[in-house]
Amino acid sequence: RFNFRGFRWMKTMIHTIKEINERKDILPNHTLGYQIFDNCYTISKTMETAFTFLTGQEEYQPNFRNSTGKYLVGIIGAGGSLLSVAASRILELYHMPQVGYTSSCPILSDKFQFPSYLRTIPSDKIQSEAMVTLIKHFGWVWVGAIAADDDFGKYGLVCYLKGLKFTTHDGRRIQWNMNGDLESGYYDILNRQIDNAGEIAFVKVGEYKFQKSKFELVLPKNSMIFWNTESSMLPDSVCTKLCPPGTRKRIRQGQPICCFDCIPCADGYVSEKPGQRECDACGEDDWSNAQKSKCVSKEVEFLAYEEALGFTLVILSIFGALVVLAVTVVYVIHRHTPLVKANDQELSFLIQMSLVITVLSSMLFIGKPLNWSCMARQVTLALGFCLCLSSILGKTISLFFAYRISKSKTRLISIHPITRKLIVLICVLGEISVCSAYLLLEPPRMYKDIEPQNVKIIFECNEGSIEFLCSIFGFDVLLALLCFLTTFVARQLPDNYYEGKCITFAMLVFFIVWISFVPAYLSTKGKFKVAVEIFAILASSYGLLGCIFLPKCFIILLRPKRNTEETVGGRVPTVDRSIQLTSASVSSELNNTTVSTVLDE
Incomplete structure (x- = not known):
């Protein structure tokens, strides 16, 4: 069977040799000739042909002359990679140059095995890369490969060319790298289509260009690629579609x-x-x-002013402060009445101001925690309660002495009024000292409660030293306990002696609130934990305000006829039933250095 393809290659070679001989810029002063053999596309015939070239047909010792007697300077061929490899293994023994024109197997780039082999076709490594680039361009991953079961199909398509370079008649630049491979070129990408005459035609739809260090796939957007599918659309060639995000x-x-x-x-x-x-x-x-x-x-959680719970607590705090200030105004306006005079006005004012501090301190717990707010809120609360409870203690000590006076028939020495103020001062200074040490040594800090599987970031305050925190609030608890004990001892004062009974009930409310607070606080987390503490602050503050001051304000404003010396006073049950004691007289007498009792002898 006549091989038209090989015949075209032969005619191309003859034309090329003729052009080289006619040109003066390629091999000047040399004339190339040629001798053509048919290897019949078999390895055995190819090897025979190689020996024929080397021996001059008759001899088996190479004399590097062909049958015409001319010197043999090189061999062109063969027409396939497998044949070129077979011939080259013989020719390389004698360093005979061999130029391939269709042999693209990458193994021929191995200069250790084929040091004298060059070719004018790119290595199939580049063709393979072009095919892979095309496959990637269309997103195919499920691809079948067909290859011959010989040296050509076991190797991919490889590499580069050897120093020699020239320009062809159509302006193309040909250059080989050190491996004897073409250094630049391109592949046409052909698409099998049916032309207008109904014949099969291969239409160029793009190119794959390669240079020394650059590869480019060129597929114009207006390329008319025919896909032989039912939908005539780009086919999917995947085992599994690409996994989506997520x-x-x-x-x-x-x-x-x-x-x-x-x-x-x-x-x-x-x-x-x-x-x-x-x-x-x-x-x-x-x-x-x-x-x-x-x-x-992540979602950020803290007790914010804008949310309903935070806004409600802010309103309650402001309302409590306004109520306390209203009580203060009532006391100032009616400061000369017996009921107000009988209740140590200075200590009452300190209690009222401390209640303003405590109810407003709850607002420091609302909003995003910051280092300064974490440091300020517990300290402000502790100092506010310390001032309040130490002032109440000054009152209860007066009640305790009043009770002792009522029980004795002798003249008792009372504490000086300034001493009660000193008690308040000493208690507050002691609390300030502990709070200062707390803030200097182990202050509270804002921290983010981040758990590995938590979709929230809980902004909280790390309270620092638990020992210091327990100390400052433990001191407040001690003051509250002393207030309760002193008023409990003096509970037998007259029924219309309001101070002792009001403070006793206020301390009971205070203890109930904070005892209930502990389990509720420990069982909650995040912003609700903060809300529980604010509720306790407001409840205890409202309790002190309501128990100590509202009954008196009720009499001052709504029952002014009861705000008299006679009504405020009362008979005290004593050992000697003749002793008379009024709240006004107790307060008045206790404002002096000594307190006297009225004895019927």
Whole structure:
């Protein structure tokens, strides 16, 4: 069977040799000739031909002359990689140059095995890369490869060319690298189509260009590519479609690498790009969205002013402060009445101001915690209660002495009024000292409560030293206990002697609130934990305000006829029933250095 393809190659070679001989810029002063043999596309015939070239047909010792007697300077061929390899293994023994024109097998680039072999066709490595680039361009991963079961099909398509370079008649620049491969060129990308005459035609739809260090796939957008599919659209060639964002690939054991399962990312992990092998972990301040395709900022939790709970607590705090200030105004306006005079006006004013501090200190617990607010809120609360309870203690000590006076028939020495103020001062200074040490040594700090599987960041205050915190509030508890004990001892004062009974009841409310607070506080978390503490602050403050001052304000404003010396006073049950004692007289007498009792002898 006549090989028209090989015949065309032969005519091309003859034309090329003729052109080289006619040109003066290529091999000047040399004339090339040629002798053509047919290897019949068999290895045995190719090797025979190689020996014929080397021996001059008759001899088996190489004399590097052909049958015409001319010197043999090189061999062109053969027409296939396998044949060129076979011939080259013989020719290389004698360093005979060999130029291939269709042999593209990458093995021929190995200069250790084929040091004298050159070719005018690119190595199939570049063709393979062009095919892979084209496959990637269309997104195909499930691809079958067909290759011959010989040296040509076992090797890919490889490399580069050897120092020699020239320009062809059509302006193309030909250059070889050190491996004897072409250094630059291109492949036509052909598409099998049916032409207008109904014949099969191969239409050029693009190119794959290669240079020394650059590769480019050129597929114009207006290329008319025919796809032989039912839809005439680009076919899918995948075992498994690309995993969408939010999932990761899990390779199926025992199957090709392009066959995999798409597994959703775990909480806190995302895959933003399609086809990711692994999911990426979000930062500590971020969390995965519902689709697991993007890291988003975690929800931040703290008791905010804007939310209903925070706004309600702010209103209650402000309202409490306004009520206390209203009580203060009432006391100032009616400061000369018996009921107000009988209750140590200076200490009453200190109690009222301390209650303003405590109810307003609850607002420091609302809003996003900051270092300064964490440091201020517990200290302000502790100092406010210390001032309040130490002032109440000054009153209860007066009641205690009043009770002792009523029980004795002798003249008792009372504490000086300034002493009660000193008690308040000493208690407050002691509390300030502990609070200062607390803030200097182990102050509270804002911190973010971030749990690995938590979609929220809870902004809280780390209270620092628990020992210091227990000390400052423990001192307040001690003051409250002393207030309760002293008023409890003096509970037998007259029924219309309001001070002792009011303070006793106020301390009971105070203890009930804070005892209930402990389990509720320990069982909650986040902003509700803060809300529980604010409720306790407001409840205890409202309790002190309501029990100590509202009954007196009720008499002052609504029952002014009862605000008299006679009504405020009363008979005290004593050992000697003749002793008379009024709250006004007790307060008046206790404002002096000594207190006298009226004795009927």
